[in-house]
Amino acid sequence: MEHKQEPIIIGVTGGSGSGKTTVSSKILEHLSGHSISIIQQDSYYRDQADMSMEERINVNYDHPLAFDSDLLVEHLKMLKSNQSIDIPVYDYSEFTRSNKSVHQEPRDVIILEGVLILDDQRVRDMLDIKVYVDTDDDIRIIRRIQRDMEQRGRSLDSIITQYLTTVKPMYHQFIEPTKRYADLIVPEGGENTVAIDLLVTKVRDILSEDGRDEKFNG
Ligand SMILES: Nc1ncnc2c1ncn2[C@@H]1O[C@H](COP(=O)(O)OP(=O)(O)O)[C@@H](O)[C@H]1O
Numbered sequence: 001m002e003h004k005q006e007p008i009i010i011g012v013t014g015g016s017g018s019g020k021t022t023v024s025s026k027i028l029e030h031l032s033g034h035s036i037s038i039i040q041q042d043s044y045y046r047d048q049a050d051m052s053m054e055e056r057i058n059v060n061y062d063h064p065l066a067f068d069s070d071l072l073v074e075h076l077k078m079l080k081s082n083q084s085i086d087i088p089v090y091d092y093s094e095f096t097r098s099n100k101s102v103h104q105e106p107r108d109v110i111i112l113e114g115v116l117i118l119d120d121q122r123v124r125d126m127l128d129i130k131v132y133v134d135t136d137d138d139i140r141i142i143r144r145i146q147r148d149m150e151q152r153g154r155s156l157d158s159i160i161t162q163y164l165t166t167v168k169p170m171y172h173q174f175i176e177p178t179k180r181y182a183d184l185i186v187p188e189g190g191e192n193t194v195a196i197d198l199l200v201t202k203v204r205d206i207l208s209e210d211g212r213d214e215k216f217n218g
Pocket residue numbers: 014015016017018019020021022023143147188189190191
């Protein structure tokens with residue numbers, strides 16, 4: 001009987017606006033044709049449907065407790081044992097989970113992307129390759145202002161207040177210290193073609209050693 005191998009799980013972390021999504025998308029692009037998907041830690045923000053909007057707005061979204069890490073761990077375990085999962089869909093404008101979910105079939109390669117994925121040892125221990133995208137604070141806040149105003153319907157005042165009260169202090173307390181767990185630190189994010197090529201080559205090598213290099217049609 002065919003024994004299905006565990007997926008390779010790549011963790012991509014770094015501060016908000018560092019380029020995690022861009023790096024993850026570039027890896028996915030280079031490995032298209034293989035069985036690969038991206039999962040975002042943001043999908044695992046806690047359900048806050050029972051809270052008022054004012055309470056939701058005031059939550060510290062950069063603290064490890066903002067995430068339903070138990071659910072993320074359970075889902076990673078399921079993917080590792082080649083079971084499909086239903087990923088919650090997070091609604092930034094409502095500051096809570098929507099009532100939708102996205103079905104995810106098992107894959108040979110999973111990219112897990114998010115600000116705090118290296119903070120939880122249970123998650124860390126399930127990652128085969130750990131990547132930290134390292135981008136200066138000033139660049140990250142500029143990108144965040146642009147993104148949050150254009151895509152998340154936030155005002156400049158609210159972005160600045162949130163940055164000074166939670167995003168920046170939590171980055172220094174919880175996110176930046178996880179850099180020490182990384183196998184690879186990537187300056188310049190998605191523009192760092194050497195780092196992306198190294199990563200893609202490593203993943204291709206593992207897939208090839210396992211005999212999983214055939215093209216994916218699903
Ligand atoms: N190297 C880069 N140069 C210029 N803009 C970039 C670069 N990397 C990312 N961006 C832009 O910055 C914003 C945040 O990048 P993103 O990859 O979404 O970061 P993160 O997922 O870490 O929050 C996006 O609008 C993206 O297009």
